[in-house]
Amino acid sequence: MIYTVTANPSIDYVIGLDQLNIGLVNRMTSDVKLPGGKGINVSRILKQLDTPSTALGFVGGFTGEFIQAALEQDELPTNLTPIKEDTRINVKLKAAEETEINGQGPHISAAEAEQFRQNLDELQADDTVVMSGSLPQGLPETFYKDLIPLIQKHHAQFVIDTTGQALLDTLPDHPLLVKPNNHELAALFNVELNSKADIVTYGRKLLDMGAQHVLVSMAGDGAMMITKDKAYFGTAAPGEVKNSVGAGDSMIAGFVGTFAKTHDPLKSFHMGCACGSATTFSEDLATRAKIDAVYQTITVTEFN
Ligand SMILES: Nc1ncnc2c1ncn2[C@@H]1O[C@H](COP(=O)(O)OP(=O)(O)O)[C@@H](O)[C@H]1O
């Protein structure tokens, strides 16, 4: 079983605008409210891939009820921990460019955090726990790192999608996958990355520090997978970008869902690229039909 952990879920309020005029009244041309947050997005794509998962995390208030109801409607198994404060709303503005305004999130009490941790008692050997996204207020910086012993006690694996020192701190515990984007990778090492070769050099450092698989996503420029002795480039599929929110989460879901079935990193990478691109070509996250169509248009080649 795959478990996803979204410490800070969100309603993603996706707003279409012809043009964003700062300091003036703007009128929406479209708007949609989606259940969001990184782990929830991973679970929603896994469902499309017919890979069972359970979404864990914290939800509260009317916004939390919206998320719970939306996931139930999708028949997505959840075990979300109720909290006193409201789940956040993240604003995604789609004009000529995409602008995101993400909330800080609610305050989580020590008792709520403890209740959440008890969910991990259910883990079994070979389960995978995907921990993703920002931390709401009240949770310590080490929240994800502190879950690792609870996961490894059951001989389960973990995937981590976070940034900065919080990510680096988990590498000695051998995450199954890390997927920084190229900007996050540059920030991790305080360097500029000017070529794919640079990305391979710094991606390989994450492997050396303990990660089992490293993907580096590059938005419309595709993605790299770095292994101990090789590197691979996956193209971004051609198509009209509609909403790239959730592309990175979709890539993680494609990799993890395929790896759980095949243990084949190359097939998993190819599916990760397909899910990422397919989501950018969709208003909401990608559907299975879109993923299958996009898969055919992506090539994965060895990079020397
Ligand atoms: N404009 C795009 N066209 C096609 N594919 C894209 C586009 N943007 C993202 N993707 C796909 O989704 C993957 C993840 O996107 P990216 O924006 O790098 O992730 P994140 O959201 O984590 O920053 C990319 O590596 C690529 O495969």
Ligand SMILES: O=P(O)(O)OC[C@H]1O[C@](O)(COP(=O)(O)O)[C@@H](O)[C@@H]1O
């Ligand atoms: O927890 P964070 O870092 O604020 O990110 C939350 C946001 O990220 C998303 O999960 C999308 O992430 P990606 O575009 O990186 O895949 C949104 O659904 C959500 O609003």
